[in-house]
């Protein structure tokens with residue numbers, strides 16, 4: 126049977142060559158003048174080259190940002206003036222070269238950027254009970270209420286921008302009416318933000334008015350045959366206070382259908398209140414949000430697009446076959462591997478580098494994809510094939526081995542443990558972060574397919590290295606957790622990595638020292654252990670370096686902060702328990718003697734005491750091997766303790782130059 130993903134989709138004048146799309150992602154490069162530059166064009170061309178049918182650009186600005194809003198200048202392309210048309214024309218040409226179609230999403234306004242349909246406080250007293258969440262993106266500036274003149278001005282700006290997109294050769298435009306407080310139109314739609322009493326507030330008809338008027342004006346600007354799409358919020362993920370799936374079916378889709386849109390791109394979430402529907406963390410099952418597209422499909426005959434952590438073409442195909450959507454966006458997936466579709470077509474499914482949903486950049490600093498950034502070191506065949514020894518088989522070491530082999534070097538990789546993966550394999554064994562296994566699978570398969578000479582349980586010693594006589598040594602021996610003096614040799618003490626790798630040895634009563642280990646703590650609690658986290662810092666240090674919505678999820682679970690939505694059970698849990706400003710005074714067998722910031726002491730019995738604090742570079746091997754080959758490099762954690770991205774990128778920077 127012919128797969129559905131291969132079928133073209135005709136929407137008025139636009140023929141999408143297949144059923145896969147790149148939805149708008151505000152991660153495309155922006156030129157100095159706010160419009161596209163050569164890097165932007167190459168960025169979009171790379172997506173089209175990979176075979177995705179519909180390429181949408183990140184939300185463009187229809188209105189010049191007010192002075193001071195420099196953030197938008199950096200991440201959102203400007204199309205509020207005709208001067209930007211030639212740049213967009215170049216993107217359209219570049220995308221068309223590969224047979225894909227190009228669309229421009231138009232967005233603007235909303236409480237997140239300082240203007241809303243009505244003023245806070247919103248139903249759950251947005252700021253009243255918040256503490257750390259303010260740091261997570263809630264608007265901190267006064268919100269201005271749209272006047273009727275402002276509404277008209279915005280609607281006209283959408284229409285003028287749509288016409289510019291059409292003139293630039295775009296195949297469609299998409300009106301952004303989603304993500305709650307992130308959007309002018311969605312915030313008008315949402316009963317959560319819209320408390321107006323004029324013709325733009327109150328009833329559904331009134332709240333829909335700004336969107337319906339915008340659709341009409343855009344239609345008038347671009348003509349009847351030009352495809353006009355709308356991305357709307359099918360579920361604001363804040364329960365009855367916001368837009369619900371029932372509203373989608375009863376009010377939103379019928380109104381937009383009648384207003385004359387040509388296709389529905391259904392997403393979910395609210396950038397201020399439920400960001401996990403937009404920047405979807407790895408904790409949320411793949412494809413979990415397809416229900417919103419499915420709901421829309423029940424009430425319209427027009428094409429419906431589905432989105433949300435879909436990383437496998439097989440899943441896209443299944444949703445298409447089941448009639449849940451007519452096109453599937455796999456957006457971050459085309460960031461972590463722009464060649465996804467091509468590899469699938471070539472029967473190289475196992476070589477696809479699947480997005481892990483880590484949110485550690487989502488775009489140009491994608492930790493898995495070094496090439497996504499603006500100025501990567503180019504991949505060129507090596508001038509001379511060298512004998513390369515990579516010491517350490519974590520992700521940095523494997524990536525270095527992969528790149529060096531692809532360039533024509535002869536690579537051996539030695540790992541002292543029985544398995545590859547290093548610290549990332551520990552993360553992959555933690556329930557909440559198990560998606561990291563995707564990356565390990567990818568690199569492991571690459572090692573096999575590229576025939577890298579991989580040796581596990583093999584330590585690098587000087588005699589062995591002297592026998593091999595490498596021209597280049599790349600040391601990637603990672604880092605180790607530092608065990609504080611007070612815990613050294615104590616029965617039941619494990620470091621974080623050891624604990625992940627040897628979970629069967631973890632007892633029932635677990636204390637974790639270090640507030641960064643929130644994902645491990647939650648995973649162990651969900652596995653039935655009684656977990657207490659302790660740390661010397663306050664709330665701001667809990668999961669401190671976690672990216673965006675991963676932190677949001679964890680904080681909501683562990684702290685008593687104001688929240689309105691239970692997507693997965695996210696009411697504060699009592700297990701794990703978190704104790705701030707807490708230090709270990711002494712340890713006796715099976716008991717921790719703790720002291721808090723006020724000097725209050727407590728004894729906490731434990732079976733397992735997990736240490737997750739500082740890490741130290743394992744640079745001993747590098748020091749030993751320095752001078753043992755003409756070129757010796759030290760990359761990743763063994764050079765400087767950092768994150769996955771730093772290890773993978775350092776591997777590329779070295780392996781592309783040797």
Ligand SMILES: Cc1cc2nc3c(=O)[nH]c(=O)nc-3n(C[C@H](O)[C@H](O)[C@H](O)COP(=O)(O)O)c2cc1C
Pocket residue numbers: 148149150151152183184230301303356392403404405432433434435454455456457458486487488
């Ligand atoms: C960094 C980032 C930027 C985004 N920018 C936009 C945007 O400009 N407009 C929009 O409608 N959605 C935006 N989204 C949402 C994505 O289009 C998409 O719905 C989301 O990433 C989920 O799909 P995925 O799991 O396939 O990536 C953004 C998401 C991320 C992570």
